[in-house]
Every structure is written in C-alpha cells, then in structure tokens.
Amino acid sequence: MTPRDPRRRPAARASRRALGAVLALLLAGATAGCDVQGLLPGAEPSRDATPAPFPDSSLTSVGAWLPGPEAGRAADGAEASSAAPGPSARESASPSAAPSSSRPASGEPSPSSAAPTGAAAPRDPEEAAAFAELAGLPDLTPLLVPSPEPAVLGPALDEALDLADGEMSAAVVDALTGEVLYDRDADEPAAPASAVKILTAIAALEVLGPEHRYTTSAVALPGHVGAKEVTHVVLDAGGDVLLGTGGNGEEASGRAGLGTLARRAADRLAEEGTTGTVTVRVDDTGYAGPRASPDWSPDIVTSGNASVVQPIATYGGRAWPSTATDRLNDPALYAAEVFRDRLAVHAARKGLDVVVDDGVERLALKGRGTELAGVESARVAEQVQYMLKASDNQVAEATGRNVALAEGGRGSFEGAAAAIERAVARLGVDTEGLRLVDASGLSGENRVTALQLTGALQAAATDPDLDTAATGLPVAGRDGTLEQRMVGTPAEGVVHAKTGTLSEVASLTGTVETGDGRQLxxxxxxxxxxxxxxxxxxxxxxxxxxLAECGCRRDE
Structure with missing residues (x-):
C-alpha cells in the first residue's frame, strides 16, 4: 500500500469563510435593524437595539465593509453554498416563550432577534445573491430568512429534550452565521458514538480530497514454493474495503470488482507469455498496530459491528453487498480467495498454459514486482456518503487509517485518531477537550462536544470540497439509519443527521431546515x-x- 501526499487546500478558503461569517453577521444585524457588536468575537452582547449599521438598503453601503480588490483576488473563485434554500411553505409551530433553562452562547437572547429600529438592510434575494457572488463569498440570501430566537427556542427544546434518566448535551447553531442559538452543556466532552464518523468524513475530504480513488492492484512477483519456480500474483491492498466480488459495479460498494481485476491480470499474463504455476498472495501490510481496538467492547467483532481492520475487504468486510449479512473473520484473506477463483476462471477461458494453485497466503511485496493490472474505487466523496448513510464501521476505520497514511503517519488506531483531530483543528474548530481513540465511534472512550460537532459541520457545509459530510447524511424517514425514524413528521425529508448508538449513548447530529426555511x-x-x-x-x-417545524420567533 503506497502512501500518497496529503492534498493541500488554499489558505484563502479559511479566510474567505471567516469573512463570509462576519459579513453574514453584519447583514443579519442590519436585517433586524440592530447592533451586531455582541455577535462579534470579544464583544459583550448588546442589551439595546440600535440603528442598523447600514444607512440605506443598497448594496453600495454593504460594499463599504468589503476588503479591497487585492483581498478579492486572494479569495479567487466563488464557493457554492450548502446553506438553506429560501423560505419554506411548510407550516411552523409557535412554542411558548417562557424563560429557558438552557444558556444561549451570549447569555442573552440573540441581538438579531431585536425589533427593528433603523433603516432596512438589503432584503432583495437577487441583490443579496449578486453581492455574495461579487465578494466571492457563500450565498448570503438565506440570511433574509428569519432565524429562531434563543428566548423562544430554548424552553421549547428544554421540554423536547427532557430525559427520564441520564444527561443531555445539546447545541443548535445557525448554519450561515455560526451563532449559537441553544447551548445545553454544549461544551461538555462526551462519547457521541457514531457521530465521530462525521469528523472522519470531513478529515478524509479535507486530506485526501473528494475526487481521490483507492487503487487495488495485482502484482507479478517471481518466486518459489519449495524447489518449484512459480509466479506469485499478489493482491496489493490499497485501502479500499468496498471491493466487489464480480465485475466493476455502479454503486460505491462494489465499484471496483475483483472479477474485473482478475480478468485484466489474466490478459496481462497472456501478453507476457506466463506459463507454469501461478499462486495468489495478498499484501495487507499497509496498516499497523492492533486490528481490533483495545478500547472497544469485547463483543464488537464477534457481534459483527466490525471485522478486524485491514486495508482490503469486500463490501465493508462482508461476503455479500448487504449490510444485513455477517462480517468476515478475515476480510483480506477472503478477498484473495475470491480473486484466486476469478483468476483461475479467466486464465482457463483464455487458454493460458498455467495452473492457478488452490492455496492463498500472505506475502509482503516491499516494493518488489511488476504491476499487472489495477481497479479503482468509487470517489472518496461517494465512499464517505456510503459510510455515513449505512454507519459502516469498517469503512470508517479504514478511512481514518488512509487519512493518517496520506499525512505520513501510521495506519493505526492512534494514527487515524490524531490525523482526524488535526484535520478538524485546521478547519478552525476549537478542539479543546477533543479526544478520539478510533474513527468509527465504537469506543465509549471518545470525547467530543456538541459544539465541536456543529462547528465541524459548519465548516463542511460552507465548503464545496467538504459538503458531502453534511449533504451525505441519512435523511429522516427516507434512507440510511434514519429511514424508519421521524416518518410522517415535519422532520421527514428535511432533517439530515448521523445517528449514534452505544450501550449508554444515543445521539443525533446534523442539519435541518426550520419551518421558516432557515438552515440550522x-x-x-x-x-x-x-x-x-x-x-x-x-x-x-x-x-x-x-427544529423542523419551529420558526421559534416571538412574532409568530
């Protein structure tokens, strides 16, 4: 398995996101006709509404807040936005505005909820979109849709999230401005279960890139079995654990087929005039350390939640492309056995003067041999979406190791955890208290806060290279692990979220469009x-x- 250089992302993207957030806050404050200083870093929240910072509703006044042309060139290329679409026609509820026991980020209701007292800011969606495009920023049009008011949202969520036992950590954040609308122990590190996969997905997209593909190769290596000369055909693992057993497929799981690889390898053996005995071997030495985490419950592997972690497998460690089937005890060896059977069939069909030996063993290539053929996986973006939808632990653990190897680290539990943490930190997320021990969330020793998860999602949702980590989540009542949940509710079709389950944990992390059409x-x-x-x-x-049904504003 050959490590690759990590993808280097332009630093301008981070600065453009930050500039977009500041302008988003300014526009939000102007829309409400209030002072936005309380929303800016290091400022105390404003207690009284003051006139809007923009004296008129023209884009010219907003343009005064933009940097000069040089900054515009540094942030070359407008980014597409994953923020919410325009206002929804869905009806919204009107929760009580009783005092909340939750604590909004500022300790007071958001300044953006104050009553207008000054001149209106730009409210025309076409003008807002034109301004954003001119500035090379995410679309700011969704800011014209009202955001929930913390004073109204708080008590409603307090009641909804009430538990008979245990504790609840919760955060609700405006997707475009980053304003924290609800905070209930949101900075308390907790084991979020499979919500860790969101961080793994973001790290893979950030380091490897959404278009990257893993290559699984067949390599010819002369050798001996006893005194007999043979040709070893070595299956060189490339980090793809969603190989198919037949020809190349259309779905992410099974896109690269061992049958196709065997046919191509047989073609090349024929071209080379290979004769005699051919043996099949597998090199799965790309990963390091234990293949099952010591931080996992002892029954994780035996229960089929995951197989031992190896850099090659079919269908996420299964023999069949269904998540309802059992995991394999040794996915790498099984993949080699499938490849051996397919190679024997294709060699016979081509009339090769070879005998494909029945035995399959492991063999480390150590840079030796001649590549015969290769097959490529689905794009990383597609594999990440599959992982999130199915909550596939095998894919998550392999993905984490692939990220670590791309950064020059070890393909181990520790290496993957460290690489994911670094990737999240590079996106500007405050990682204080963050501690990962795996890439799947299977361990109860992982520690992540609700605000870290929403912060990572915000970074993903505002970056076209990363947005699969948000758009690829299961959809309530429609697919993935949410297919049977929230069916027939206002959340169906508009909540995209990652489920999480451990023996003492149930979590849900994602995005939602409010009844008014605001993205949270x-x-x-x-x-x-x-x-x-x-x-x-x-x-x-x-x-x-x-959240899906609630406009949660005092004027409703």
Missing amino acids: LFSFIARDQPGVLTDARLAVDRGAVL
Missing part, C-alpha cells in the same frame, strides 16, 4: 443512559422534529 446545525447527545435507549432516541428525535 444541531447535535444532541443523550449520555449516561440506563441501557434501554428508547427514551433517549425519542428525545433526540423530538428535538429534531421541533
């Missing part, structure tokens, strides 16, 4: 549960449904 990010982590997770799952689902 949320993370709910119900922890210290007594073992039966029904109450906790219902609570996090209630929270998501509330």
